[in-house]
Amino acid sequence: MGGHREKDESDAALLRAVAAGDSAAMAALYDRHAGWLHVRLTRRCADPEVVREVLQDTFVTVWRSAEAHRGEEAGGWLWTIAARRMVDARRAQERAARLETTPIDETRTGYEPAAAMPSAEERVLAGLEYGDVGTALDRISPELREVLRATVVDGLTTRETARLLGIPEGTVKSRAMRARTELRAALAQLTPSPLGGPA
Amino acid sequence: MTDWHAPDDLVARYTDGSLPDSDAWSLEKHLESCTGCATRVSRAVAATATGAVLADVRQAVVGAAPTEQAHTAAAGDGLLAHARLWSSRHLVPPVADSRWARVLWAAGPAVRGAWLPAVLLVGIGAMALAYGADFAGARPLLLALAPVVPVAGVALSFGAHADPLHELTASTPSAGLRLVLTRTAVVLAVSLPLLTLAGLALPSYGGPGAAAWLLPGLALTLASLALGGWLGLRAATAVTGGGWLCAVLAPALSPPDGAVSAALTHQTSAYLGGAPAQGAWAAAAVVCAALLAARGTAYDRLERR
Structure with a gap:
């Protein structure tokens, strides 16, 4: 397939070649990043069909927008595209669900962070093993955690988070606020020193 | 990292x-x-x-690269990308290109439309009269017409009647007095050098110099803009431009002794020649500028006519 390029060719160089229409460069870029993007998407979306679609959409978008890449980290850049595609897919799904007049609660469960979540024991063990922040994160409720993940880790806006999770924007804001308070409280419990709060 | x-x-x-x-x-x-x-x-x-x-x-x-949804679009994108790449290496950045294009587009409905040919016509017509028809009054005639040219340009630059995008333009933050002044500046930048150069190229038989019309032109333009705050730009330019033409041309065109060119020279000398006249025009320009500054907010509202 001609996907074997020199290992040391940078992502930026690959993206420039992709912008010029080079399929081999695209194949190389795909081999580097598609795997972890797939895992990351799978952790956020339970439906493997949707994950597959979003992944494909992401790289098809790369064909068109590689030219617009301005030298930032290629991984982060790719994730930004993938996250937006995921929000779009979520919206399309919701629209379809609305057409089928499915109750909203049911469409909500289409997004199941629990599917990829570890068992309770594992969580406790990991908390002990990996330290305070992990434990504190595990103490806050899954609803708050998914809001934190979408806004803080995935870099989505409030509106995009609302679409992704199928909740109103106001709820996203209040949950983000509550997540912060609870995290702070959990960390304060874990670390008795008053200065040991969250950074 | x-x-x-x-x-x-x-x-x-x-x-x-x-x-x-x-x-x-x-x-x-x-x-x-x-x-x-x-x-x-x-x-x-x-x-x-x-x-x-x-x-x-x-x-x-x-x-998905060469085959799928948009073979042609992809090829076009590729070409564009290459062109952009090339121009970014060899020319000014493309962003600057489009920005200049946009500035030019925004700057002058007058410059895009019929006004520019009209300016050229005045200049070339004066030349043709002077050298082709051997008309001695060509320069006074040019001096008499020249102040009206920027006024006409201003009339064609702003307002619902001149700009097909006026409603859109008026809703932008940079509309209003600022836009009017920008467009006026463009009109002046085009007409002043063209007409003054044309005046210099004409043979002189006494009378005021080729640049004598600049202050009156400026004063009339500012007067139109200031009046435009009350009357609307079109009516204002009609008043100032028409008034000037009546004052200068009407007596000259029906002279008692039939010598049109001599009468023209006399008229333009009376209005333009000498320090007192020029000083009066300068003072008028300052007064009109002050009026315009006081009345400038009128241009922030959408013209209703």
């Missing part, structure tokens, strides 16, 4: 989905900026059951 890289067991647990959220999040953040670890994770994933899906999508993605 840092020397830290994901240990193998972390990669393995992330790949099989058993890594708790907090650790997964920090690894995901790391993968965004570390291509090395990203490649390792991707390779590990490709070795699992997901590998088949990845290979399928890979084929679709790589195949």
Whole structure:
């Protein structure tokens, strides 16, 4: 397939070649990043069909927008595209669900962070093993955690988070606020020193 | 960035989905900026059951380049990309190009439309009269007409009657007095040098110099803009331009002794010649500018006529 390029060719160089229409460069870029993007998407979306679609959409978008890449980290850049595609897919799904007049609660469960979540024991063990922040994160409720993940880790806006999770924007804001308070409280419990709060 | 890289067991647990959220999040953040670890994770994933899906999508993605939805669009994009690449290496940046194009577009409905040919016609007509028809009054005639030219340009520059996009333009933050002044500046920048050069090229038989019309032209333009705050720009320019033409041309065109060119010279000398007249025009220009500054907010409202 001609996907074997020199290992040391940078992502930026690959993206420039992709912008010029080079399929081999695209194949190389795909081999580097598609795997972890797939895992990351799978952790956020339970439906493997949707994950597959979003992944494909992401790289098809790369064909068109590689030219617009301005030298930032290629991984982060790719994730930004993938996250937006995921929000779009979520919206399309919701629209379809609305057409089928499915109750909203049911469409909500289409997004199941629990599917990829570890068992309770594992969580406790990991908390002990990996330290305070992990434990504190595990103490806050899954609803708050998914809001934190979408806004803080995935870099989505409030509106995009609302679409992704199928909740109103106001709820996203209040949950983000509550997540912060609870995290702070959990960390304060874990670390008795008053200065040991969250950074 | 840092020397830290994901240990193998972390990669393995992330790949099989058993890594708790907090650790997964920090690894995901790391993968965004570390291509090395990203490649390792991707390779590990490709070795699992997901590998088949990845290979399928890979084929679709790589195949999407020349064949799929928009062969032509892609080719066009490619050409454009090449052109942009080329121009960014060899010329000014394309952003600047389009910005200039936009400025030119915004600057002058008058310059785009019939006004520019009219300016040229006045200049060339005066030349033709002087050299072709041997008309001695060509320069006075040019001096008499010249102040009206920028006024006409201003009339054609702003307002619902002149600008097909006026409603849109008026709703932008830079509309209002600022836009009117920008367009006036463009009109002046075009007409002043053209007409003054034409005046210089004409033979002189006494009378005021070729640049004598500049202050009156400026004063009339400012007067139109200031009046425009009350009357609307079109009516204002009709008043000032028409008034000037009546005052200068009407007596000259029906002279008692039939010598049109001599009468023209006399008229333009009376209005333009000498320090007192020029001083009066300068004073008028200052007064009109002050009026315009006081009345400038009138241009912020949409013209209703």
